[in-house]
Amino acid sequence: MKEKKRNPNPTIKDVARLANVGIATVSRVLNNSEKVSEKTKERVIEIIEELGYSPNINARTLSSKNINSLSFVTPDMGNEFYGIMYSLLEKKISRNNYRLIVFPLIDQISLEKIKQNTDLIYQTDGVFFSSLSVSSIFHNRIPPKKIILIDSYDERFDSVYVDNYQIGKTAAEYLISNSPSNSTFYLVTFKELNNEFTSFVFKKRDEGFLQVMEKNNKKVKIIYSDLMWDGGYKAIGNIIKRRPKKYSSIFATCDMIGVGVKKYLEEKNMHPKRDYSLIAVDNLPISRLFQLTTIRQPIIEMVEIAYEMFISSMEGRDKVEHYQLEGKIVERET
Amino acid sequence: MKEKKRNPNPTIKDVARLANVGIATVSRVLNNSEKVSEKTKERVIEIIEELGYSPNINARTLSSKNINSLSFVTPDMGNEFYGIMYSLLEKKISRNNYRLIVFPLIDQISLEKIKQNTDLIYQTDGVFFSSLSVSSIFHNRIPPKKIILIDSYDERFDSVYVDNYQIGKTAAEYLISNSPSNSTFYLVTFKELNNEFTSFVFKKRDEGFLQVMEKNNKKVKIIYSDLMWDGGYKAIGNIIKRRPKKYSSIFATCDMIGVGVKKYLEEKNMHPKRDYSLIAVDNLPISRLFQLTTIRQPIIEMVEIAYEMFISSMEGRDKVEHYQLEGKIVERET
């Protein structure tokens, strides 16, 4: 037999032995150290290829203390909002040679996993939480890491977020100024369960909205919807059975709900700005297809700031920073 | 000062010292070994809490060889399809005490990362690829891991997938049998770039569709769309300017495109099954809101089978297995 059976997991030692060099030399080759002659370098690389060797990352980080990875905790995989956020953030931090690892916090299982101090998240250099409440997840056993909050607020941690009260208020003002005085006001929203994931964005939007409405002596019909694509459709369908005579002014507290609402109204032959006004929140890509007027979540800016906060904190800043951003209206058909 | 400043990264040694035991004992406590007295166990746990100690996972796996994590490589975060797939798979494999780590392969950056043999993916016990072509990602330097393909096929690896030719054919047959003989046939599809991510699902659907159409002597207008929510809307809008007199029979090769197509037709006052038939592919949650007739991707079954393949392979199976599933029509309004 000319070739021996391949070692399934060759180590740096095997490489060194076969290349007739010391392990340090192999290590230097692996780490692109300058101080190694072209000739030996070539030989080492050849052996590496031949063996299909790949360095053991555990040994590596154990020895070098260099982890170079960050965590991105999201309450929802398969959601465009977080998909965009992830990809923007990944682009940024990869400039600094970090890996960004996704931790979807989507059910009880993933919650339990993440709470165990043996979890991978405890081995990363820092954690970005998106739209999540750190204290309700970890209670008092918060990981001793650099923590940065995107789209939520906690006075103890760096945070960048939009003021959801303000979003509610903005929506209210938009509707009031775009509706006849006798119109009927609806709030179609999601009732958050008090579970470990939520940071109560919907509740805050509701409150901001209702506060302005109250101040203007407007009555509001509150309708609760599921967080599903047909949630808004069904919810509004329970209240508006056929085309009302009066003008309808509707605040859907997210695009996912808003899309269903608009679909329903269209089927009832109601026309935007003639029969109804509708404003939602998020500015997801799909809201453009629907020509939905919506309040934009400034994802790009949030990620930009989160990144800057991370960098400055790596560079020694230790005072906590908070950035509150504004949601701006993207006016379209409704 | 009563309490000393906390060591930022206490090790098992620190715990051992403070608890007046050997590190082996601490290790036993951490691993729930039976052979340790209640008393010392309590004391150790107390110190662990006090220190906020969490075991170094690198040292742990380095020493024990036990990784217990799997990779899930997806071409798209923020896409419901993969979100559902991930969460189903994660539920399954967590029964066997595995972690499922997400690797979004969404741009050149993530591609480069994943190709480096130092990447985290090389440290996991197995890799699930969804809708991705392994060979075009890794060329010939494929990671020496257990590899399982979901929604794509490669003779060298365990695969579970739907036959995309069959999907195209099914769509064609549906349209032919639901349309008057003089109707106009459209194929609205996405032109895949030959990049490193694709597994040419669209191309195959196109081919299956066109093959049946040709056999039935039907001419087909092919329209290319972006993979965006308004892609189908714009694409069909370029061809159909106003409501055509003849019946239109349309195959949109995914729901994302189909949704936009239907939206456009509705705006032109065209009614399903009176003016047009439309069939898409995927059965995403949003297709229900649109009452889109679509060909269901059997996500649940695919994940189930992928899981079973993984388990049986862990139990010693070494023959490669392939499962081809069928896409079934979900008939709704169109």
Place this chain on the structure above:
DNA sequence: CTGTTAGCGCGTTCAA
């Protein structure tokens, strides 16, 4: 430029 060696933090013998 290159090889030797001492840890990194932990699991696991092996004695006690």
Place this chain on the structure above:
DNA sequence: TTGAACGCGCTAACAG
């Protein structure tokens, strides 16, 4: 039931 000591695979001095 416990503790000391070895080794996992690698990086980083240090010495040559």
